[in-house]
Amino acid sequence: MKILIADKLSDNAVKALENMGASVRLEPDAAAGDLPQLMNDAEILIVRSTKVNKAAMDAASSLSLIIRAGAGVNTIDLEYASALGIHVANCPGKNADAVAELTIGHMIALDRNIVDNSIDLRNGVWNKKGYSKARGLKGRTLGILGLGSIGTKVAAVAQVMGMNVQAWSRSLTEQKAKTMGLGFCPTPMDLARSSDIVSIHLAASNDTRHLVDRSFLEAMKESAFLINTSRGEIVDSAALMEICSSKSLKIALDVYEDEPGASEKTFPHTELAQLITGTHHIGASTQQAADAIADEVVKIVESYRSSGKPLHPVNARDKSTAQFNLVVRHFNKVGVLAAVLDALRNADINIEEMENSIFSGGEAAVCTLKLDDRPSDVILNEISSMDNIIKASLK
Incomplete structure (x- = not known):
């Protein structure tokens, strides 16, 4: 290997x-x-x-x-x-704990202007009066887009911090949200309108690309926070550039559209970087x-x-299209299944899935074959009469 x-x-x-x-x-x-x-x-x-x-x-x-x-x-x-x-x-x-930790860190950094605080100090500027103005996070409404493992952890930490947490997710129901102590948002736009802080925790797909678009950003509250530690493609960065200043949105990003690879050294989105609190796609980067x-x-x-099967496959078909299950009980001998497969091939029947289980003692086995067509009675009889076949039946 x-x-x-x-x-x-x-x-x-x-x-x-x-x-x-x-x-x-x-x-x-x-x-x-x-x-x-x-x-x-x-x-x-x-x-x-x-x-x-x-x-x-x-x-x-x-x-x-x-x-x-x-x-x-x-x-x-x-x-x-x-x-x-x-x-x-x-x-x-x-990596859920690590990404959740960075998300909370960005949330606090936005509220307390930690990045600008540090830049001024390094440049010899003391502005205690200006930086003493912060709303605080307790009692504010956090809206979470995507309630998978990371979004769920962010919600739990925010609740402990005394925040009101609401969420939208394709799989989230009103009853499930209630059980988790969360507010339920029927649509992403409902979440945008009613949240003081929006945190994105969605996978990248055709359905989620630019989910946070111009209309979403325009619907957000004045001076609201937007945090993205999931995938850059979910936010329309061109719309973000145009709107975040005019609406006084405060933005924290760990991910970007068309971001550089890990081995590259130049960040191309310098104009965007001037408007946000940003990190270098390090959400999962803890020991x-x-x-x-x-x-x-x-x-x-x-x-x-x-x-022969990996854990957590992401490109396996969710459900077989095969409509017929052929169950073959047989003696555990060389060539038995090969003869069955030959008979199905000759009948122009495709095998979508196949699983063979051996019984204790190793003498007998049962093989289940998912087929795209129904074998005729003639084919079934042919298989049943083969050497070392105990019984063949359709289920």
């Missing part, structure tokens, strides 16, 4: 992978353009921020699994990976999160090695 790690991963995780018998190659400073030359015969690719595109996958004939050592997978061409039969897996929830993610990467590889 040959593994390419094209990003930083803990030494303990590398040792654990090597202890499995894997051949591990480390390229922690690799950029997207370097991958095609690095893939060689890699079977598993592990990345954090490095983008994985078509060129990288085309250069890796042995590649069968890409692991995103983090939650979001917008840096990986999922559609192309699926077309090539390459599994993509991630590590959901393992605690790195250790948790590294441990999960090892578990994903272990699962894939033992079962």
